[in-house]
Amino acid sequence: MITEMYSCCILLMVSLLSVCSGIETQWKVQEFPNPIYQVEDCGRSADVEKSWICDPNKVISEQDVNDISDKLVEIYTNSRCNCAMCINNRTGYVVMVAIMPKMYRIINASNSMSDIIQDARVYSYYLSMYWGSFATCKQLVLLLVSRDDGVVYTLTQMDARRKLTDEMITKITLDNQKYFDGNDRVKMGQGIKSMINKYGELLRKPSTE
Ligand SMILES: *[C@@H]1O[C@H](CO)[C@@H](O)[C@H](O)[C@H]1NC(C)=O
Ligand SMILES: *[C@@H]1O[C@H](CO)[C@@H](O)[C@H](O)[C@H]1NC(C)=O
DSSP states (O other): OOHHHHHHHHHHHHHHHHHOOOOOOOEETTOOTTTTTTTTTTTOOTTOOOOOEEETSSSHHHHHHHHHHHHHHHHHOOOOSSSHHHHHTTOOOOOEEESSSSOOOOOOOOHHHHHHHHHHHHHHHHHHHHOOOOTTTOOOOEEOOOOOOOTEEEEEEEHHHSSSSSHHHHHHHHHHHHHTTTHHHHHHHHHHHHHHHHHHHHHSSOOOO
């Protein structure tokens, strides 16, 4: 009887501990895992290759994360960025995706949408520095989705912006807004896939210059 109680207590403690020591839901930018080096911290199984998508709290389904990850590789392989390194090495645009329940705001001026977007811009800038230092042609695109902030923000570095202009991004984001409105896990996965597909299409287009 006593042993039973003990094992019950231990079980309870373990489960409490796992809740307490559970992963963040509000992420400081410097603590958000890097999908290249911290595959498992990004919510993926240990046997998957390093990747460019991180969804530690599984805001969307693992299947959607895997599909998007494949798509990102395909964009890198099938597009061609503009500097000598891309051309010589036959590599393309690097699209990275960060998905979280909530960002820990860096500036936090107010709760107006424009101030939240300002934070999203700064947040994704830092992430692009942490994750994308290898993208020396300025060919990085970073999509940040912060569910509870209602943020879907896309950062583009200079070379990527030639193919994927701010106007295009605004239009694509608005076109897909319906997927993000209800904070529905399945729909959000569809929305991110849909946006990445569109980005891929545009990044693959030959330069008009
Ligand atoms: C890409 O090309 C550069 C020289 O243009 C070379 O130094 C570098 O090692 C190459 N990188 C890869 C991944 O092949
Ligand atoms: C941001 O500001 C609000 C109120 O002004 C505060 O409650 C919140 O804790 C602040 N910090 C972060 C990281 O969101």
